[in-house]
Amino acid sequence: MVPQSTILIVADLEDQHRDTADALAAASEYRVLTASRESEVNDIVRDAHVDLVVADLDAQGCDIVEFLTRLRFTHPYLVRVLLVGDTGAELGEILSRTAAYQYLTKPLQPEQVGLVVKRALETRELARRHRLLARELKIGEDAAVFQDRPDAPAKVQASSFERLVYASEAMAELCNLAREAARTQLPILIKGETGTGKELLARAMHFHSTRSSSPLMMQNCGGIPDELLHSELFGHRRGAFTGAVSDRLGLFRAADGGTVFLDEISEISPSFQVSLLRFLQEGEVKPLGTDQVLVCDVRVIAASNKPLRPMVDAGKFREDLYFRLKGFELEVPPLRSRPDDIPVLTEFFVSKHGGMLGNRVLGVANDVVDLFRDYTFPGNVRELENEIRRMVALAKDGEYLTRRHLSPEFAKLKATPRPAAARGLTAEGKSLKEMVESLEQQLVRHALEKQRWNQSRAARDLGLSRVGLANKIRRYGLDEGGPLRD
The missing domain is CATH 3.40.50.300 (P-loop containing nucleotide triphosphate hydrolases)
Structure with a gap:
């Protein structure tokens, strides 16, 4: 199921705005929120995951220019569409300040608004993919500390429940x-x-x-x-x-x-x-x-x-x-019991505070992420966010976050080395069946070590069900910390 895009309409709810909101809400791929007062607008943007804002310049309950200008820094990837009445001489300056994707003149035509919204969200998705590819290429050119390592777990796609980000x-x-x-x-x-x-x-x-x-x-x-x-x-x-x-x-x-x-x-x-x-x-x-x-x-x-x-x-x-x-x-489980969430939360907070502080941070060094994964975080997600906010504030535009950006409390910690990946495997045995079983035994153990003996994640990496993995653990007599069975 394709997730809905959330559209926020900021306007005095006249008939033309209600018709537009109803037309957008009728499309199953959109969730439409409306607000007219500044307090409502700020609450929604803070609490809900909004993809696009349609804002009426003539709205009485909110300073639209100031609001959209602020969004450029607090939510840089949120698309902004401006509704205008009298297109006066100041329009060019307003569009420059708000960096609006498009402006539409009133009276509105719901079909036209729907088309602009659709194209704006498509452009936003293309821009997101371009950023990801550009970052991967940039990381590939840099030092090994930022590159994917053979012992690193596969990257997990982040999920979100409004502003709640997770992967575990x-x-x-x-x-x-x-x-x-x-x-x-x-x-x-x-x-x-x-x-x-x-x-x-x-x-x-x-x-x-x-x-x-x-x-x-x-x-x-x-x-x-x-x-x-x-x-x-x-x-x-x-x-x-x-x-x-x-x-x-x-x-x-x-x-x-x-x-x-x-x-x-x-x-x-x-x-x-x-x-x-x-x-x-x-x-x-x-x-x-x-x-x-x-x-x-x-x-x-x-x-x-x-x-x-x-x-x-x-x-x-x-x-x-x-x-x-x-x-x-x-x-809600504590952060120390869900280390899979730490990398995606780190990336989310870097993007969030990088936008608010105007710092375009390229990424986070692997050893910093490893350190975060090993730390118990008594203050949970709030403590992680505070540390990353401090790191982003210290970083220069276009830098990576490394250990030198850590606070003194974190800098003195040491990350536990990750287990070796499944490489250098040796097929032992005299018959083909014995050699295949030997390789399978080693691959299963390496997958378990890679995921710290979390059987659900190891089973996912191996393409097995959890029951199937449990059967192989019993078959080969594997146990955490024990040697491979001869």
Whole structure:
């Protein structure tokens, strides 16, 4: 199945814009998002994977020229199409500043917009392939430290779930389940260590749900007094407490029809757990300072970096609330348990921060990637991103990232040498059958060593099923660290 391209239309939603959005959405290869206010636009570009922006220069809720100009640096590969009314003398300067792929004059013709969008995305894909080929040729001309090594694992194609980038099987399974969960209306509980990407996963699920056109509100529940947290989520009336100088709507009512993400849910007090439970059961909101009970439709996604089940067993977290929250329970694995994600995340962050800082970094040295793969990353993906952002900031335009760009904490680490590849094989035995079995035994062991005895990845490299590989391991008596069987 070909993945959809995401198109963001930034405009005051007049009839011509609605007709254009409907025409694009009718094509199965496009997902269309719309926004008119600057805050909405910034949230979508930050949280969703957008391929192309169609922006109306006359939009009242957003400075389109400033927005598109900023995208040139923060999202350099995002295609920009400009809609204009009166083509005045300043148009040339605007097109130069925004580096728009094309501009269209109003009134719009949906067919023309559809054609421009299709051609723009085709050009974007050709440009992406050209960059990859040019980089491969450049790396091939450079020192061996940047070249593909015979002992290096095959390059894995990166996948993404909005802004969540991964290559490992564990994350693929998680994101597939998250896509299914997003299409339901059930509450979701996300578990995982700090820095693993729980918030990114929540944002991705919102944009893949039927609530994507409604607001997504975020609230960290850690270290906030009950009264303030109640005010943030349920709202309050003026004078409800000291400092309440005006009415506050509250995130639940503000996100009516949408999603509310509650981070660090394990930190809320027992008394607030009761209020949250009632909301999850009845959808009722009672602002502070009033007896009025209001009803709103909000989906809750909660996250915790602490296991909630032990807290329930210890009486620190209500069991009924725990089961209400875990309509779907998802666990984001720590980065140290999915080293296959490190190379693709490294490349993603280099591209991301290279664009934001204006540095065109060509690539990352193999020994740096090896070092990252061997490191435990207690800070998880956030720690990796911070390190790469620092490296990119130190690099000059057109450079590779090498060990000299590492921070002192990383520079003192040593990477574990990769196991030797399957070369220098010797066919042992007297008969053809014995020689073939000898070669097969060596090839299986080399594939296992190459993938650090991860049988799923080794089976994929060998073109076998996991059961087939397990049978060969038993047949040849292979074990991690042991010698080849004679």
